[in-house]
Amino acid sequence: MSPAAEGHADRPLLLGALRLSRCEGVGPVTFRRLMQRFPTAEEAIDALPELARRGGRDRGLAIASPGDAERELDALEQAGGRLLLLGGPDYPPLLAQLPDAPPVLSVLGDPAVLRRRGVAIVGARNASAAGMRMAEMLAADLAAAGLVVVSGLARGIDGAAHRATLPFGPTVAAIAGGLDQPYPPEHAGLQNEIAARGCVLTEAPLGTAPQSRHFPRRNRIIVGVSLGCVVVEASPRSGSLITAGLARDYHRELFAVPGSPLDPRSAGPNGLIREGATLVEGAADVLRHLPELLPDLGPTGFAEGRNGWGADGPEAWTQLGEVRRAVLPLLGPTPVPVDDLVRRCQFSTSAVLTVLTELELAGRVESLPGNRVSLLAAAARAV
Structure with a gap:
């Protein structure tokens, strides 16, 4: 996903990101992972049901429609607001560095102050x-x-x-x-x-x-x-x-x-x-404790993780079954750093992130600040 310039020329890009962010199970961390894995928001949306199924979801997933996104953006613009997209030039640069930065922000006023x-x-x-x-x-x-x-x-x-x-x-x-x-x-x-x-x-x-x-x-x-x-x-x-x-x-x-x-x-x-x-x-x-200038934060888009995130092909998905079996027993209601999961289960970071994304879409885990994850209460009782 290339950085967006919020405006009419990028309305399809805004609508796709808005729609993905409003789909059930897609929190800020999952949104970022999906956009590192798929070239467009639409392709990520198409993949959601299968990813959720692999995570153990046995019921349908609520998917936001294109019309839902159109209506939300129209209403925001009529109210005098704007939509800022993570990775876009008007998105707050400090906020963009958070691993759970909001995918989209609704704004009234001048985003330049951000x-x-x-x-x-x-x-x-x-x-x-x-x-x-x-x-x-x-x-x-x-x-x-x-x-x-x-x-x-x-x-x-x-x-x-x-x-x-x-x-x-x-x-x-x-x-x-x-x-x-x-x-x-x-x-x-x-x-x-x-x-x-x-x-x-x-x-x-x-x-x-x-x-x-x-x-x-x-x-x-x-x-x-x-x-x-x-x-x-x-x-x-x-x-x-x-x-x-x-x-x-x-x-x-x-x-x-x-x-x-x-x-x-x-x-x-x-x-x-x-x-x-x-x-x-x-x-x-x-x-006296604050810098005189904002630090140079570098790029805030999604391309940095696209190569190597996830796995493609039947053999790769079969291997992810082993990763799921290794990751689930390590999870509980107490938040644990993702880096700890990777180290303890001894699979690649990309494979663990893939499985965590599936589990979050399935409603079994929750991503938390500080790059941590925990098992949701109902899932914890089932373990």
Whole structure:
């Protein structure tokens, strides 16, 4: 798949990728593997039922139709949005480096801000007045220094960071639902302001109501488009600490604002500092740890893995039966790195990736951040 320039000339390319990304069982990691294996999205779609069958699926697979993709893209354009394709020139370059980067992004506003240096500011929804003031100060000072402030449009710290940024420069909001489903609802006006001055992005199609399972995926986008992440307030087991964990997984700079040990909202940042996060008292503590320019990231298309991915011919597929028998016992509900699977089963990386793709399409495994995979609950009970 060659890099796409989002526009009318590449509409067939966009539609094919959009359709593949909306097929059942095709998550971000599987999408990338399929596009490394097949020359076009349409050929990958044609192969899905057989791949799922080989992975052990005994029922039909829901395949998005060309009409579904046409209607989704038309509705997005009518809403004033754009579709960005992984590998295309307007896709956020930092996000493209993630192994589970979203195949397509729906965007309102100016996608050019996604190519600038950005830093995420996240924290508690039930933030204290002091925490809100700190988020506002950091956001304003970082924006004044030329950085794009990224957050998740949530109540509390997120909203404070977005609002404080707007007088000084663009801000980016990554949201969990569709572009037509602002969340929380009272931030609809703020979302419009952000789209006018910066950018709002999501991997969810229009009409998707945000649910709890969508927010961890949203959090990886916040981290993915940023050079670093600042946690202002976060209680234990909060979504902000999930975001901090993703920052570590994706090798982003991690910062935390210390707080009173008497306030449970400070437990998260204080714990991150104990574990090595940079203590932040002002914007200067963030700026000194960020590069002055985005790194040269190289190509972000799919051709790098096409040669040698998978296997062709009846004999090769017969051999993959041996790989399946070796891989499945190594999987469980606890996530395991793919590199560990390859090392322990002693088959080639391409063969293991082929089998993992089949199993994911069959609904038996799940790909997770950090190039890890786990067996889904129903499959784990069957082992």
